[in-house]
Amino acid sequence: MTRRTPEAVATCRVCGQGFARQTYLDLHIGHEHGAALTDAERAAFERALAEEEAFLGRFQRHVRGGLAGLPVVLLYAFLLIIGIAYGVPPALPLLLLPGVLAFTALFYYIAYTHEPRPDA
Amino acid sequence: MRPSTARARTQRASLAEATVGLLVGVLLVLPSVGAHAGGGLGSSAEARVSFPGWLVWVAGAAIVGLTFALVGAFLSRPGAIRSGGPATVDPAPLTSGHGIGQALGVVLLLLVILNGVLPGSAGLLPEVTVWLVAWAGLPLVAYLVLDPGPHVSPFRAIGRFIEARRTEDPPLAYPRRLAAWPSVGLLVAAIGLEVWGGSLRDPTTVGRLVLAYTGLTVVGMAVFGTETWLGRAELLDRMLAWWASLAPVGRTEQGWQVTWPGARLGDLAARDASEVAFIVALLYGVNFDGFLATAPGQGVLSGLSGLGEVPAFAATLLAGYGVFLAAFWACAWAVARMADTLRPVGEVAGRFALSLIPIAAGYHLAHDLFYLVENLPLVVSALGDPLGLGWRLLPELGAWTLPAGWSVGVVGAQVALIVLGHVLAVVAAHHGAFGTFPSRVQAIKSEVPLALVMVFYTMVGLWIVSLPGVGL
Numbered sequence: 001m002t003r004r005t006p007e008a009v010a011t012c013r014v015c016g017q018g019f020a021r022q023t024y025l026d027l028h029i030g031h032e033h034g035a036a037l038t039d040a041e042r043a044a045f046e047r048a049l050a051e052e053e054a055f056l057g058r059f060q061r062h063v064r065g066g067l068a069g070l071p072v073v074l075l076y077a078f079l080l081i082i083g084i085a086y087g088v089p090p091a092l093p094l095l096l097l098p099g100v101l102a103f104t105a106l107f108y109y110i111a112y113t114h115e116p117r118p119d120a
Numbered sequence: 121m122r123p124s125t126a127r128a129r130t131q132r133a134s135l136a137e138a139t140v141g142l143l144v145g146v147l148l149v150l151p152s153v154g155a156h157a158g159g160g161l162g163s164s165a166e167a168r169v170s171f172p173g174w175l176v177w178v179a180g181a182a183i184v185g186l187t188f189a190l191v192g193a194f195l196s197r198p199g200a201i202r203s204g205g206p207a208t209v210d211p212a213p214l215t216s217g218h219g220i221g222q223a224l225g226v227v228l229l230l231l232v233i234l235n236g237v238l239p240g241s242a243g244l245l246p247e248v249t250v251w252l253v254a255w256a257g258l259p260l261v262a263y264l265v266l267d268p269g270p271h272v273s274p275f276r277a278i279g280r281f282i283e284a285r286r287t288e289d290p291p292l293a294y295p296r297r298l299a300a301w302p303s304v305g306l307l308v309a310a311i312g313l314e315v316w317g318g319s320l321r322d323p324t325t326v327g328r329l330v331l332a333y334t335g336l337t338v339v340g341m342a343v344f345g346t347e348t349w350l351g352r353a354e355l356l357d358r359m360l361a362w363w364a365s366l367a368p369v370g371r372t373e374q375g376w377q378v379t380w381p382g383a384r385l386g387d388l389a390a391r392d393a394s395e396v397a398f399i400v401a402l403l404y405g406v407n408f409d410g411f412l413a414t415a416p417g418q419g420v421l422s423g424l425s426g427l428g429e430v431p432a433f434a435a436t437l438l439a440g441y442g443v444f445l446a447a448f449w450a451c452a453w454a455v456a457r458m459a460d461t462l463r464p465v466g467e468v469a470g471r472f473a474l475s476l477i478p479i480a481a482g483y484h485l486a487h488d489l490f491y492l493v494e495n496l497p498l499v500v501s502a503l504g505d506p507l508g509l510g511w512r513l514l515p516e517l518g519a520w521t522l523p524a525g526w527s528v529g530v531v532g533a534q535v536a537l538i539v540l541g542h543v544l545a546v547v548a549a550h551h552g553a554f555g556t557f558p559s560r561v562q563a564i565k566s567e568v569p570l571a572l573v574m575v576f577y578t579m580v581g582l583w584i585v586s587l588p589g590v591g592l
Binding site: 007019020021023024027028032048051052055056059060066081 | 198559
């Protein structure tokens with residue numbers, strides 16, 4: 001299927017598909033036409049994969065941070081619901097809030113900056 | 121670039137990691153959801169549940185959001201990008217069916233039609249066959265196990281009969297522009313008939329409607345060719361084929377294939393706007409009665425009441441469907457924008473429409489599994505008196521004694537099923553995105569609008585379940 005749209009920044013030399021960014025083309029050629037790669041294309045593919053890894057690494061760190069903070073939030077939510085059920089004054093849960101936020105942020109930070117052991 | 125064995129190993133490791141993460145997440149939150157969902161119910165079977173609303177909605181939405189984060193973070197190795205175009209959901213070949221099942225289907229079809237034609241019949245068979253078996257039971261089999269269409273559809277048997285006697289090509293070519301729109305129209309009409317209920321459920325009316333539908337199908341198959349009609353217009357076959365895209369057992373050229381539920385969704389696509397509309401209608405069908413129970417639904421219905429009862433109902437039905445369609449297309453447009461892709465919105469929509477099927481199946485299962493179990497004795501009494509003439513061919517089962525705590529369990533299970541449907545949908549959208557775009561960054565960004573809509577939709581769905589008078 002050949003598609004040449006005016007906005008296409010890069011067009012695949014094998015199948016003619018257009019892409020909005022050069023990186024997407026580099027990845028497309030590497031994934032779809034791996035057997036026909038030139039050395040330059042192979043280098044570009046590896047570079048594009050590394051760029052992706054950097055983005056995904058940051059994303060993964062944020063998710064790990066969120067997961068680390070989650071137990072604190074859940075514990076607080078649990079206490080809050082119990083508190084509401086037993087009719088404690090609303091100031092009491094509010095009093096806990098700064099500590100809870102601080103602990104969540106601390107856990108998030110620790111998990112975010114943690115270096116996992118490199119893949120075997 | 122094929123992944124090396126080392127990479128394949130880490131991929132497997134990450135899959136295990138993500139599965140464990142997902143399970144922990146679900147286990148953490150689900151029990152609390154179930155427990156709270158059952159909270160206000162007591163032991164009365166008739167009571168509607170009063171959820172501590174926000175708690176359940178927030179928990180459900182959190183699980184769906186968490187799924188997006190976990191799947192994006194831990195299932196995004198380079199090997200997750202899949203090349204090759206998507207497959208379409210085509211009807212199974214005519215020869216693949218099962219003769220005995222189809223023969224039974226034909227007998228049942230004839231009995232239902234006889235009910236419509238014979239004067240004074242008052243049996244349960246038409247209603248049970250159409251609404252309990254074909255509308256509730258068969259889809260359940262389709263998305264939980266495999267597509268039962270080829271094995272039980274009487275229309276396939278009729279089609280085989282027509283094709284065997286055909287000596288030349290079908291007289292007319294199916295108009296391309298019609299696409300799958302006939303099946304969409306039939307599905308929306310069926311949704312309307314189901315929710316309208318009432319006088320439309322009496323055996324004579326159902327029998328005559330089935331007779332009319334059979335006539336339409338026979339003419340369609342004779343004029344345009346059986347394969348074409350089954351693939352584009354025949355409601356039962358199309359509906360079951362789409363439900364079965366979620367099924368763990370599927371048939372490929374290589375033979376039977378067993379996968380995880382929903383594992384094939386990421387490699388499938390709707391061919392055109394009409395098939396997208398069909399999938400949206402499947403989702404709409406399991407939500408329409410719930411929508412009617414909400415204040416906006418009631419507002420629309422009473423606002424249109426000046427038109428007369430039937431037109432107001434039809435207008436509400438179509439307006440709600442229009443809203444669903446518009447919402448989905450807006451979402452598809454947002455997906456294409458986020459992904460920074462040159463692919464047309466229609467293609468993106470065709471790819472991501474498949475992720476609506478687990479949601480629809482979640483609602484359908486929540487709705488119809490319990491309806492089916494509670495009404496199973498009706499099947500026996502309907503078969504015992506197939507023509508409604510007061511026969512007793514089978515022993516009467518009497519009423520079903522449901523186990524104690526049944527209704528509490530049902531509500532908990534319904535909440536869990538709705539959330540599970542959305543979780544599967546997020547996973548399916550992830551796989552669809554990784555089969556569509558060359559870049560993983562593109563793929564993950566493209567999932568964001570869909571994930572947001574699903575988080576929102578989970579909340580709406582759980583809110584609707586908690587409303588009084590919802591037929592769930």
